[in-house]
Amino acid sequence: MSSFLPAVAEELLREIRNVYQETSQIPDEILLALKFVFGPSALHALDLVDQRAVTVLSSPSGRRVYQVVGGSGHLYTCYTTCHYCPCPAFAFSVLRRSESLLCKHILAAYLCQAMGLSQQETVTDQQMSNILCGKAGPGT
Amino acid sequence: MIVGERCDIKTSLLFLTAITAASELGVKVLFLTPTPIQSLPGSLQDTLANLNPDSLKKIKFMYPRSREELLQDVASLHECACGPSAPYSLIIVDGLERYLGVRPDSSPQPEDQSAAAHVSALLADTAAFLTRKLEERGGAYAPCRVIVSFDVGLQGHSGGESLLCMDPILSILDRYFSVRCTLDRDRSSAAPATAIASDKQPRGVWMVYFSGVGVTARLTAGKEESSIMQRQWRLAVCPNGALEFSPMGTDE
Numbered sequence: 001m002s003s004f005l006p007a008v009a010e011e012l013l014r015e016i017r018n019v020y021q022e023t024s025q026i027p028d029e030i031l032l033a034l035k036f037v038f039g040p041s042a043l044h045a046l047d048l049v050d051q052r053a054v055t056v057l058s059s060p061s062g063r064r065v066y067q068v069v070g071g072s073g074h075l076y077t078c079y080t081t082c083h084y085c086p087c088p089a090f091a092f093s094v095l096r097r098s099e100s101l102l103c104k105h106i107l108a109a110y111l112c113q114a115m116g117l118s119q120q121e122t123v124t125d126q127q128m129s130n131i132l133c134g135k136a137g138p139g140t
Numbered sequence: 141m142i143v144g145e146r147c148d149i150k151t152s153l154l155f156l157t158a159i160t161a162a163s164e165l166g167v168k169v170l171f172l173t174p175t176p177i178q179s180l181p182g183s184l185q186d187t188l189a190n191l192n193p194d195s196l197k198k199i200k201f202m203y204p205r206s207r208e209e210l211l212q213d214v215a216s217l218h219e220c221a222c223g224p225s226a227p228y229s230l231i232i233v234d235g236l237e238r239y240l241g242v243r244p245d246s247s248p249q250p251e252d253q254s255a256a257a258h259v260s261a262l263l264a265d266t267a268a269f270l271t272r273k274l275e276e277r278g279g280a281y282a283p284c285r286v287i288v289s290f291d292v293g294l295q296g297h298s299g300g301e302s303l304l305c306m307d308p309i310l311s312i313l314d315r316y317f318s319v320r321c322t323l324d325r326d327r328s329s330a331a332p333a334t335a336i337a338s339d340k341q342p343r344g345v346w347m348v349y350f351s352g353v354g355v356t357a358r359l360t361a362g363k364e365e366s367s368i369m370q371r372q373w374r375l376a377v378c379p380n381g382a383l384e385f386s387p388m389g390t391d392e
């Protein structure tokens with residue numbers, strides 16, 4: 001899904017991946033750059049990363065999808081190859097106003113992937129289908 | 141993505157694409173539409189009659205009646221992508237507007253935009269997954285592509301292109317579909333209503349424009365920088381229903 005990001009954002013995520021692998025932390029200048037590129041959702045996304053809110057679900061077919069637990073405990077399903085989130089911020093700031101590139105949930109998924117902090121979980125193919133069309137969470 | 145005013149020509153084009161992909165490229169095609177195709181132009185019926193039945197078997201029709209059913213059908217495609225039969229290389233959705241609850245008389249609501257994004261994103265993500273599966277099988281039939289048609293209520297309007305730019309649903313679809321193919325009825329060359337239908341007069345003439353980031357990227361990457369950004373074609377519907385394409389302008 002990185003082809004949906006401008007080059008500067010991709011570069012930034014690459015840098016986070018490299019720096020975090022070496023030092024297990026993100027230096028201040030990269031935090032500033034994150035805020036500059038992604039706006040206020042950057043800090044919220046980092047909170048979600050701290051809370052280990054991102055889970056990569058996979059099923060036997062090989063299909064994968066992100067599930068992000070939002071601040072209110074609500075579960076958001078985001079696709080791995082293109083930008084979509086069912087949250088109100090995505091509908092408003094991304095789709096309607098075109099003000100931001102993405103919402104905090106998708107950014108958190110990017111960051112967790114870059115930092116290797118995503119949880120992993122396996123579901124059945126049928127559960128995956130239900131999750132993909134926005135029907136149900138895993139095992140709930 | 142094929143965009144244009146309400147007309148049957150888009151269904152015919154999509155059907156022709158499905159047949160061509162199945163018979164000439166040998167790939168599997170999934171054709172999603174809310175209602176079974178009732179009638180086909182004569183030329184397509186001839187093509188069908190001459191078609192190898194095995195080619196036709198490569199096209200699967202599904203008729204999801206609602207957005208929920210469409211989402212469900214697309215979401216479960218991954219379940220059979222690991223079986224013995226090859227995954228689909230082409231997913232076609234005819235009449236996407238009918239799944240998005242777009243009413244011609246009222247302006248789209250924010251929920252409609254989210255719904256359009258959800259359906260488009262699921263189609264795109266599914267195509268990316270099936271592409272990976274096709275590549276695992278050697279990649280001969282990769283990648284998996286998605287084509288949708290979308291009606292815009294332009295009946296009787298002129299200057300359609302500017303209206304298209306403002307359509308809030310279309311602007312969402314443009315995020316997920318990198319090439320837009322616009323069909324614009326050419327009213328100037330249409331036969332006057334009083335003229336007796338002649339055998340040689342085309343039944344309708346359409347201007348076909350290609351635009352979008354997919355086209356722009358290809359043009360800047362290739363040797364075609366000098367040509368205009370939008371590729372234009374003329375599409376004439378012949379009296380026997382055959383579709384005739386001819387390039388327009390300086391483009392080729």
Ligand SMILES: [Zn+2]
Nearest residue numbers: 085087103105
């Ligand atoms: Zn979100």
